[in-house]
Amino acid sequence: MDQRIELRHLRYFLAVAEELHFGRAAQRLNIAQPALSQQIRQLEKMVGVELFRRTSRSVRLTEAGAAFQPRARGLLGRLAADLDEAGRIGRGESGRLDIAYITSATAIVSERIRAFSRRRPDVQIKLHDGFTVDVLTALRRGTADVGIVRDAEEQDGIDLSPLTTERLVAVLPSEHPAAQGDRVEAAALAADPLILFPRTAGAHAFDLNTQPLRDAGIDVQVAQECSNWHTIIMFVAAGLGVTIAPYSVTALLPPGAQRLELDGPATVSRIFMATRRGDNRPLVQAFIAASESVTGHDDGPTTRTRTGKGLVHGTAGTL
Structure with missing residues (x-):
């Protein structure tokens, strides 16, 4: 079969198949009847069989034509849907x-x-x-x-x-001597194992989280590295160490963990x-x-200005 079938062949075929009359189909398509008849004969030649049985008094579909009709309609329908979808994607609607x-x-x-x-x-x-x-x-x-x-x-x-900023806070085991108050000096955590994410996860974030400890003269050594804040907080609650965390990750602390404000200059994330x-x-x-359009609700000022000169398809969760 010749593969050079064009969309107009399908449209012409469907018009004749629905009207079962070449004159009415030609009028509907706004083309001359002889041109329509020529295009249908060309389509039949490409398919290799007759699609219409013509007599001087009637036009009807052959068995092949009747089988082809829903397929031709489906092809044009899918094309229309695909074109509509392409337009919606191009406009950001889909x-x-x-x-x-x-x-x-x-x-x-x-x-x-x-x-x-x-x-x-x-x-x-x-x-x-x-x-x-x-x-x-x-x-x-x-x-x-x-x-x-x-x-x-x-x-x-x-x-x-x-998008937003938030302050860093200390998270300690509830039984920690410093956990009895609402605030703590970073220096009071010098002897405690530090639980945090690895520096390779984000050097700048790591340095910010450990800034209060370094300002207190503490040589920062991470005792336990974890890939997400949930695990870090759970380890703190289990009494395995302490951490410095963004305020938002301490909103729902498990039993055994206590959040305290840090004394000294505020460090924000x-x-x-x-x-x-x-x-x-x-x-x-x-x-x-x-x-x-979203109003920020965190505990630091929100700025909208674009700066700067990426996200990662990570499988492990995080900072």
Whole structure:
């Protein structure tokens, strides 16, 4: 069979199949009847069989034509749907958005996804959690479209838009001698094992978390490295050590863990939205717009200014 069948052949065939009259079909298609008859004969030649049984008084479908009719209608229907979907994707109304994020920002991520989904209900959202360094890597590689990171350093080709800030606090076992009050000096934690994420997960974030200890003259040595804040907090509750954490991860502490404010200069942690510089795709811009509509609720000032010069498709959860 000749493969050069064009869309007009399908449209012409369906018009004749529905009208069962070449004159009415030609009028419907706004073409001359002889031209329509020629196109149908050409289609039949390409298919290799007659699709219509013609007499001087009637036109009817052959068995092959009757079988071909729903298939031709389906082909044109799928094409129309595909063209509509392509347009919706191009306008940012449909498609898929990959968001990489740090698990300690889950509340921030969820409220922005909720705002976005209200505006773009037909967009599929795929989530990937990981360390800040992983999120940024995924963004650079193109496996993530948007990233939510904590205390990220400027990256070439990446825009960092500050979302919110929050203070760092100490988390101690409830039976710790210093846990009886509401505040603690970092120096009081010098003898305690430190439980924290590895520095490779995000050097800047690690340095911020340990800044209060270093300011107190403590030689920072991590006794237990963990891949997520939930595990860190559970180890503290079990009496295995202490940690310095962003305030938001201490909202629901398990029994055995106590949150205390740190004396001395306040150290804050910043959460950013990360996007590839110059990424003007409608889906990404729609997510940014939805994010900007969300009112920050954390305990530090929220800034919206874009700065900066990624998210990571991590499998382990994180900072």
